[in-house]
Amino acid sequence: ATDLHPADINGKADPYIAIKLGKTDIKDKENYISKQLNPVFGKSFDIEATFPMESMLTVAVYDWDLVGTDDLIGETKIDLENRFYSKHRATCGVSQTYSIHGYNTWRDPMKPSQILSKLCKEGKVDGPHYGPGGRVKVANRVFTGPTEIEDENGMALWDHPMGWRFWSRAGGTGGTRGADCASPTPQGRLEMWVDMFPMDMPAPGPAIDISPRKPKKYELRVIVWNTDEVILEDDDYFTGEKSSDIFVRGWLKGQQEDKQDTDVHYHSLTGEGNFNWRYIFPFDYLMAEEKIVISKKESMFSWDETEYKIPARLTLQVWDADHFSADDFLGMCRVQS
Incomplete structure (x- = not known):
């Protein structure tokens, strides 16, 4: 909805x-x-x-x-x-091509050739007449299509009445309405959508699984090796030299409460900081939508969790650590899938 x-x-x-x-x-x-x-x-x-x-x-x-x-x-x-x-035969949504496996498997109890014959008979139209090379003649029109279909193993099956492209006058092509x-x-x-199957017809087979995709669990590992040319924020009280106490902070978008910091490279005089520090960020990822899925309560008064889908984005920030005042922000970069 x-x-x-x-x-x-x-x-x-x-x-x-x-x-x-x-x-x-x-x-x-x-x-x-x-x-x-x-x-x-x-x-x-x-x-x-x-x-x-x-x-x-x-x-x-x-x-x-x-x-x-x-x-x-x-x-x-x-x-x-x-x-x-x-x-218009609005009983079952039919796909544009006949398939015997996969998510677009033909669901109607009648095969395309049977449906076409029935429509021609009811509409008093001459046909269908099948010819070589996937040719199908209905009244004065000739349609062509493949004469082979593949099974679930990719093996070719010859079946000329079923292999050609099929269009339904009902307007339902298996999509949503x-x-x-x-x-x-x-x-x-x-x-x-609604499919209707008469009880005296062959069973249409199992229903298509349309349940929402479930995210899979992943783990992002980030190695912070070193920094270079970082801004020197502090002035030495005795020598006047510029320096910074560098550390790196990282998190995934939507998981700001799980921020992680490296250790501090103290008194860098050149803007270089050496760390060899590893972050580990576990997350749930929906491959089809390329989104991270987060479930959390909106507030302490919420009865259950709310699901959010957000882009996969890693944020890295460089900071200057201070003992007696707030840390100074020096720079940032974002990495997005």
Whole structure:
């Protein structure tokens, strides 16, 4: 969901999904997402229904509350029977190419050649007629496409009725569909899709896993070897020589509370400092988005942690250490992935 209307006094919401179809009533409140107005639910629900008694699907987004009744943020209604009997065959989102493995595996119980034959028959269109080289003739138009598809091991399988590029008139190509939440004023957008499979047809196979990606744990190791040409900040009381007591401070963005300092190179007269010091920064990283994932409580009064995704950025600062006053900042650099 995107741009949800805030439901809490902190300007955020704790949204979760609720689904109702006939006597089926699902509230996924145990999987609410804390303090988010653009949550990624990544949930799939399987429901059996009978037309026309159970045809109106209601998908709602609620705000979870620790005390009291959960608040309705918005909802949308979908007439499944209308979609099922639509001439556009809006029963299952189909991809642009036929694939038998991977994330874009064909999900419709009917193969492309079967769907095309059915559409031609219903529309009283001549075809399809298959020819060599992946040629497919429908009415007076000829389409071409690959005659081989690959299995999960990369081996070629010959199947001329299935290998060519396929377009669905239903407009659903396996992507998400948005529906405005029903309200006098917009409450946000809910991105979703609905697939319908008749019980007397072959099973479509397992549902695609659309759960959000989980970050992996990494460890960043940084070696601070030495510094050179650092600004000389201090004046020697007796000799008047310029010097600095150099140390280096580093942290990852979003983890400022875990700053780490090298030891101090005292009384550098040339701006050179020798350290051979190692930082170790553990972090959770989401490779697909190139973001560090941080989960922490916004305040001591927060009930649970909030997840933040931020760019991977290392900050290094050079300081002059002082015993009886605040340390002096000398310079900084940032390293970003």
